Amino acid sequence: MAKTSRRSNKEQTILDAAERVFHRHGFANAKMEWVGEEAGISKASVYFYFESKENLYMAIVYRALSLLNDLMYASIQQNKQESGLNSVLALMNTYFDFSQRYPLYTEAMLDYTALIRSTASGNNEDKLSEALKTSVYFMRLKDIHNIPVSIVVQEIKRGMEDASIHGKRQPEMLYLSAWAMVLGYLKLTNLAGRRHSLHTVQLDEWKEYLINLIKYTLINPV
Amino acid sequence: MAKTSRRSNKEQTILDAAERVFHRHGFANAKMEWVGEEAGISKASVYFYFESKENLYMAIVYRALSLLNDLMYASIQQNKQESGLNSVLALMNTYFDFSQRYPLYTEAMLDYTALIRSTASGNNEDKLSEALKTSVYFMRLKDIHNIPVSIVVQEIKRGMEDASIHGKRQPEMLYLSAWAMVLGYLKLTNLAGRRHSLHTVQLDEWKEYLINLIKYTLINPV
Amino acid sequence: MAKTSRRSNKEQTILDAAERVFHRHGFANAKMEWVGEEAGISKASVYFYFESKENLYMAIVYRALSLLNDLMYASIQQNKQESGLNSVLALMNTYFDFSQRYPLYTEAMLDYTALIRSTASGNNEDKLSEALKTSVYFMRLKDIHNIPVSIVVQEIKRGMEDASIHGKRQPEMLYLSAWAMVLGYLKLTNLAGRRHSLHTVQLDEWKEYLINLIKYTLINPV
Amino acid sequence: MAKTSRRSNKEQTILDAAERVFHRHGFANAKMEWVGEEAGISKASVYFYFESKENLYMAIVYRALSLLNDLMYASIQQNKQESGLNSVLALMNTYFDFSQRYPLYTEAMLDYTALIRSTASGNNEDKLSEALKTSVYFMRLKDIHNIPVSIVVQEIKRGMEDASIHGKRQPEMLYLSAWAMVLGYLKLTNLAGRRHSLHTVQLDEWKEYLINLIKYTLINPV
DNA sequence: GATGAATGAGGTTTCATTCAT
DNA sequence: GATGAATGAAACCTCATTCAT
Numbered sequence: 001m002a003k004t005s006r007r008s009n010k011e012q013t014i015l016d017a018a019e020r021v022f023h024r025h026g027f028a029n030a031k032m033e034w035v036g037e038e039a040g041i042s043k044a045s046v047y048f049y050f051e052s053k054e055n056l057y058m059a060i061v062y063r064a065l066s067l068l069n070d071l072m073y074a075s076i077q078q079n080k081q082e083s084g085l086n087s088v089l090a091l092m093n094t095y096f097d098f099s100q101r102y103p104l105y106t107e108a109m110l111d112y113t114a115l116i117r118s119t120a121s122g123n124n125e126d127k128l129s130e131a132l133k134t135s136v137y138f139m140r141l142k143d144i145h146n147i148p149v150s151i152v153v154q155e156i157k158r159g160m161e162d163a164s165i166h167g168k169r170q171p172e173m174l175y176l177s178a179w180a181m182v183l184g185y186l187k188l189t190n191l192a193g194r195r196h197s198l199h200t201v202q203l204d205e206w207k208e209y210l211i212n213l214i215k216y217t218l219i220n221p222v
Numbered sequence: 223m224a225k226t227s228r229r230s231n232k233e234q235t236i237l238d239a240a241e242r243v244f245h246r247h248g249f250a251n252a253k254m255e256w257v258g259e260e261a262g263i264s265k266a267s268v269y270f271y272f273e274s275k276e277n278l279y280m281a282i283v284y285r286a287l288s289l290l291n292d293l294m295y296a297s298i299q300q301n302k303q304e305s306g307l308n309s310v311l312a313l314m315n316t317y318f319d320f321s322q323r324y325p326l327y328t329e330a331m332l333d334y335t336a337l338i339r340s341t342a343s344g345n346n347e348d349k350l351s352e353a354l355k356t357s358v359y360f361m362r363l364k365d366i367h368n369i370p371v372s373i374v375v376q377e378i379k380r381g382m383e384d385a386s387i388h389g390k391r392q393p394e395m396l397y398l399s400a401w402a403m404v405l406g407y408l409k410l411t412n413l414a415g416r417r418h419s420l421h422t423v424q425l426d427e428w429k430e431y432l433i434n435l436i437k438y439t440l441i442n443p444v
Numbered sequence: 445m446a447k448t449s450r451r452s453n454k455e456q457t458i459l460d461a462a463e464r465v466f467h468r469h470g471f472a473n474a475k476m477e478w479v480g481e482e483a484g485i486s487k488a489s490v491y492f493y494f495e496s497k498e499n500l501y502m503a504i505v506y507r508a509l510s511l512l513n514d515l516m517y518a519s520i521q522q523n524k525q526e527s528g529l530n531s532v533l534a535l536m537n538t539y540f541d542f543s544q545r546y547p548l549y550t551e552a553m554l555d556y557t558a559l560i561r562s563t564a565s566g567n568n569e570d571k572l573s574e575a576l577k578t579s580v581y582f583m584r585l586k587d588i589h590n591i592p593v594s595i596v597v598q599e600i601k602r603g604m605e606d607a608s609i610h611g612k613r614q615p616e617m618l619y620l621s622a623w624a625m626v627l628g629y630l631k632l633t634n635l636a637g638r639r640h641s642l643h644t645v646q647l648d649e650w651k652e653y654l655i656n657l658i659k660y661t662l663i664n665p666v
Numbered sequence: 667m668a669k670t671s672r673r674s675n676k677e678q679t680i681l682d683a684a685e686r687v688f689h690r691h692g693f694a695n696a697k698m699e700w701v702g703e704e705a706g707i708s709k710a711s712v713y714f715y716f717e718s719k720e721n722l723y724m725a726i727v728y729r730a731l732s733l734l735n736d737l738m739y740a741s742i743q744q745n746k747q748e749s750g751l752n753s754v755l756a757l758m759n760t761y762f763d764f765s766q767r768y769p770l771y772t773e774a775m776l777d778y779t780a781l782i783r784s785t786a787s788g789n790n791e792d793k794l795s796e797a798l799k800t801s802v803y804f805m806r807l808k809d810i811h812n813i814p815v816s817i818v819v820q821e822i823k824r825g826m827e828d829a830s831i832h833g834k835r836q837p838e839m840l841y842l843s844a845w846a847m848v849l850g851y852l853k854l855t856n857l858a859g860r861r862h863s864l865h866t867v868q869l870d871e872w873k874e875y876l877i878n879l880i881k882y883t884l885i886n887p888v
Numbered sequence: 889g890a891t892g893a894a895t896g897a898g899g900t901t902t903c904a905t906t907c908a909t
Numbered sequence: 910g911a912t913g914a915a916t917g918a919a920a921c922c923t924c925a926t927t928c929a930t
Contacts, residue, residue: 045914
């Protein structure tokens with residue numbers, strides 16, 4: 001309602017539009033003009049709210065990570081009384097749904113993570129950093145980008161303490177394995193497009209199978 | 223040695239160069255000039271051998287798929303006398319090594335698959351098809367792109383018949399799950415860059431764990 | 445105190461700001477937004493008081509010329525009883541100080557003069573005239589832009605009449621030569637930035653030398 | 667005649683065109699497209715030969731300075747046997763002609779000098795350096811940009827030694843004063859446009875007067 | 889076969905200027 | 910009066926692709 005709110009609303013509208021455009025065409029192929037059209041404003045207006053294409057992308061990553069964090073916090077809150085295992089499974093479900101509902105978010109977050117790694121190394125051959133160093137969102141992200149891992153690992157540890165999860169493996173390995181499965185599922189699922197099956201396999205059925213598998217790996221040492 | 227061979231040699235040199243360049247910068251960001259430089263020839267010469275950037279990419283996909291097919295054929299050949307399970311595990315190992323040694327190949331093949339699906343749908347908004355319809359490699363690929371799936375599924379079925387693999391699930395689902403894990407592993411591994419660990423997990427150790435997990439899913443119904 | 449005065453105050457504030465900004469970055473590179481920031485108001489407000497960037501510039505020229513005229517009138521007034529030579533020297537000193545204290549003014553006035561000449565010619569390829577024709581200040585300037593020359597030339601003539609200045613050269617030539625020296629000094633001085641010397645020459649010393657030189661050219665025919 | 671020559675020829679053609687365009691509209695207002703049109707080629711071709719607008723400008727500065735150096739070397743060579751005074755006067759004439767024939771060169775060289783000073787200071791608020799650091803010509807210029815001053819000062823010193831020039835002032839001050847006069851003359855002359863007079867003064871006559879004045883300042887201490 | 893040279897068709901970004909509140 | 914928001918019209922620069930030698 002206040003002025004801030006009006007501006008914020010417009011920013012959200014643009015982000016919505018950008019998400020659709022980036023999702024449809026991929027970040028590299030997407031034109032800023034399309035983002036404007038999709039948002040019903042001019043290209044220059046997009047630049048008024050977000051200073052560069054990369055900053056806009058980072059804003060999306062920020063949005064994605066914020067949402068994921070919120071969802072995860074809510075999940076562990078809801079499963080406080082439950083065993084560590086159940087909390088972790090809930091978290092997995094949360095992430096599964098999240099990444100399935102917002103495939104772009106997953107992709108964007110992966111891009112961001114790759115960026116962080118390359119920045120950490122001495123790879124300054126890519127001038128990505130040029131426009132990124134001045135990105136507000138890029139800087140803000142540093143404060144929150146470790147939260148998801150921390151949350152999951154913490155709940156796995158809790159599960160190990162209450163013996164609902166086996167202790168034969170590092171929590172981080174269990175986490176990574178589950179994450180890898182979801183990621184792989186997502187990647188292959190994308191290939192299917194709007195179809196509901198892939199190589200004669202029903203996607204829903206497959207998803208359930210994977211969740212079971214993850215649960216299994218938490219309970220039984222392999 | 224013949225003229226064809228000379229041409230073929232040059233083509234291979236260019237493909238080698240293109241693979242390195244595409245891997246370093248990603249297909250979208252890579253410039254044709256860099257491919258020329260990396261191959262030690264001029265940009266125009268690259269166009270003499272490959273008609274377009276996309277055709278060049280398809281040539282890489284073709285190369286990737288050919289190699290994978292060869293490796294898989296060799297694998298099942300070597301494990302003819304073994305149980306179906308062992309043959310499948312060998313295939314998995316093959317694919318694991320393949321995708322780890324040639325990360326670009328995996329990515330390129332996925333891009334290709336996505337392309338196929340979008341072509342199959344009515345999505346003609348993307349002008350990818352423009353330059354692709356005339357791509358020799360794109361057409362040739364149609365003849366061989368189903369081979370890997372067929373091979374693995376066939377060996378899984380053999381394993382079910384000789385009872386080395388449980389029969390509670392569709393062969394395709396087991397196949398997809400294994401594939402998803404490898405894909406997820408690869409994606410996350412890429413993030414690590416040249417490092418040997420990710421979130422305190424040793425990559426080698428994690429890989430071994432995943433292979434064990436795949437084996438487990440083949441033997442025990444989950 | 446009246447409304448006009450309030451408006452006038454704001455205009456002066458903006459002009460002050462614009463002068464600083466134009467001086468720092470040059471007219472072409474300066475952004476209207478910076479002018480607003482420097483004046484502590486919004487960009488749109490700048491446009492409320494000055495219709496265009498060029499009009500703003502013309503306002504500065506007007507201010508500059510008004511100030512110079514005032515200073516020169518005061519100078520000849522003060523030297524009424526003095527010889528023509530002394531009056532001219534006083535004028536020169538006035539101009540020297542003026543141009544050194546307000547380098548932008550000198551530059552702006554030169555730009556304006558160039559504009560006048562190009563308008564006088566048939567050069568309508570430059571669209572400067574577009575926004576200029578409607579500039580109030582541009583029109584007002586026409587009434588006063590010849591005053592400085594007239595004043596100096598008049599005093600030189602007076603000096604020739606009272607024999608304090610030699611009569612071997614046109615007054616205008618003496619005037620132009622003195623002007624050229626000051627202009628050259630200013631241009632080269634600008635290069636020095638905040639330093640006090642240029643090529644081992646102390647700027648103060650050099651200035652004194654030039655003034656002496658000008659005096660010399662007025663007394664002795666060269 | 668060789669390949670290098672062909673390329674070099676084109677470069678010269680483009681530089682010629684750029685000089686005309688920059689002269690007509692000023693560097694800041696000139697569009698790269700115009701340069702292409704003037705040279706009879708496309709905008710992109712201009713970029714093929716010169717990587718950026720600023721690099722193109724630096725190439726012009728380089729050309730200007732090279733020419734000036736050549737002219738000055740030739741001048742002192744021709745006046746070896748003459749007195750220092752005469753050599754200096756010849757140099758002045760050379761520079762006078764040079765700056766009158768190529769006003770853009772003078773302007774460009776001044777811009778360059780200003781750039782050097784600002785680079786030497788800590789003024790990195792302007793991102794001019796961005797595209798400049800990679801400019802070949804900008805780097806090459808550092809090797810030759812001090813030559814003109816050195817030459818003139820050296821000849822003035824020679825004149826002081828052979829007593830054809832008075833020794834009451836620093837050579838550098840005499841140099842700067844002469845330079846200032848020429849610069850001022852040029853600036854005011856520009857205002858005249860194609861006309862041959864300024865404020866009733868014939869430009870040729872004025873020029874002669876100034877040269878005489880410079881000569882006078884070298885012989886007689888003021 | 890090979891390549892230096894050329895370009896058309898965009899792409900991101902900037903900014904003076906205008907509106908709506 | 911004041912200003913946040915909006916935009917049209919460039920400007921610089923890039924790159925896949927083609928051509929002439």
